Amino acid sequence: MNPRIQRAVALLDIGRPEAALELLVEVLAAEPDNVDATAYAASAALRMKRYPRAAEFARATLRVSPDHQFALRVLALAANELGNHAEAETAARRAVTLGPDTAVNHLAAAVVLREISSDQALAAIDQAIMLDPNSSAAHQVRGSILLRRRRLGRLLPGPASESFRTALRLDPENAEAAHNLALHQLHSHHWLRATRGFLRAGAMDPGLADLVRHNVGVVLRMALVTLQFLAFAVSFALLVFGTATPASNDVGGTDVVTPAGRMIGMAGVLGVLAVFAWVYRALPRGQRRVVWSVLRSRTASLVQVALLLAMAVLIGVAVATGSALPAALALLLGVFAGIVQWWIRAYAARARR
Template sequence: MSEKIEKALILTELGRFEAARELLAEVLASEPEEALALARMADLCRQLGEYERALEFSASALRVTPDSIYVWRVRALSEFRLGLATSGEVSAGHRARAVEAARHAVELDPSSVDSLRVQATTQWDTDSTAALKLLDRALELDPDNVRVHVLRGLIFRWQRRGSDALARAEAAFREALRLEPEHSQALYELALITLVRGDLRTGTQQLRRVAELDPEYGDQVREQLERVDALSNSRTTRWAARVVDSQNKRRSGGFRFGRFAAIFVAIALIRGVAAGCSNDSPSPAHDYQYPTPPRIPSEFLHPPTFQPLPPDWRSNFPQLTIVTPVPPPPR
């Protein structure tokens, strides 16, 4: 690997994308078919949201190294993001090409957990059955893969219907948290499930924990807390109205005691429930509804690392371990 490419990788890890792009452009200006530079430029464009450019660079990289698993995954994720950003036949075309590129990566290495996960990501909302089968295979290879557990939970929560879907989603998120206790996406989804089950107090605590762990969830957490607060006030109003109505019905001769008792109970309910649902008993689950549309976490859009292959660099690239941030997907 050239010094400039190595430096570009470091800059990418630090989030200095434009500086990394300048270095890669310098390499490609002198060596237009430098496979590693083309691959990294493709992924850099993807991270910057320039998905069409990412496809252009990935196509150039595949002309040099047609069996690069990494590049096929970058291409799959770029097509996937374009599919999310468009609609109609255009979106369907991108989504189909995303699945095909991911499938090709799996064919090149059927034992790659990362490739299985990427293909499942491209199908998570269009063919959940196929996506779950891919994730089951991935867990056979790597039972402790947190991303696989979280994606599995998302599919059960958002895409599956049935009496056990919510329980299976919850189990997947809890397993992810067992493996990585501060995984913000798993905790956020678990908080929503807790709210759906009617336990507003615990769900609120979990949401606040998410905001502490990951500031990027700040807006989402605030939105959910506002919904919980509105729901709490609505419940309080309904309960107070029922108490007053009950007391009114029990008054037969205009007894003042009944009226005062009703007012006292109503005030107590308002203070108790509006304070944040401090009652430990869960409330009816159907009151809280999941936010829509579903959000696929940005971490699932990372193309995994380069694959180790024989010394012939044209067959693939040497293994690299790169963890880089990506912008969140569109809602």
């Protein structure tokens, strides 16, 4: 093999695809039909997420060597990312046909089939794991297929979290497995674990930064909506079970808060504050900064926090003064917060279309 190609392969092995691709392009300028150079150039471009270029290099390899399994895998993965599912499936199945005993061929096929048929994808990934049970990537892909089936409401042949944990046990630096495990925890409403997992994945792979920030924002939104609902429930319970008319208390004016109402209000406010304090202490200091940065960058979340704090303050005022009016205002504010949340979700749904 050309010494420069060997250096490029070494650069790929240490995670420097940009330098590897630059070196391989120099080789191809002198030897345009060098199969090794085009194949590794395709791999380098794929790792850099330059999918059109990866597909172009892979096709160049296959024009010279039609049965090149490595190039077929790269073409399958690149075409899949570009949305060319027919070409991706054809390349993946061709690689499996040429190398049925090669685990990575079945792995590539599973990634492609994941978008087409989860049943076929599971069959392919199970074959890959049978051929190479110590492949962290294979277990990660299996977990992602199961997670997708869960979101679609399909029955699971096995828990996705188990596959992700196996992938991380085999390779503790598998950022994609860490991220997908956090995504599974998010769907299971384990929000603190999900936040930690997303931030851990972002620390492993800076390339996931935008996705991590988005998902941390989703966790924040869900958590704040839940706290707003709890504050609404507290204000409703306070008004229904913890107030009395002036006639029953010999007090003129508006309804007043009874001792039972004060207990309900105090428990609610202290509960919200306790949740904030617990989450703050549970997150490592470095992760707190990231969460705060995400919160500050999301106007909708800042509005949610402001509404939640306003509701808590109004409930606190009702408890302190004995007047039911602030609790009624907190209830109305909860209704307004629900309307705002509905509008935000509707706007986001329209933006995705």
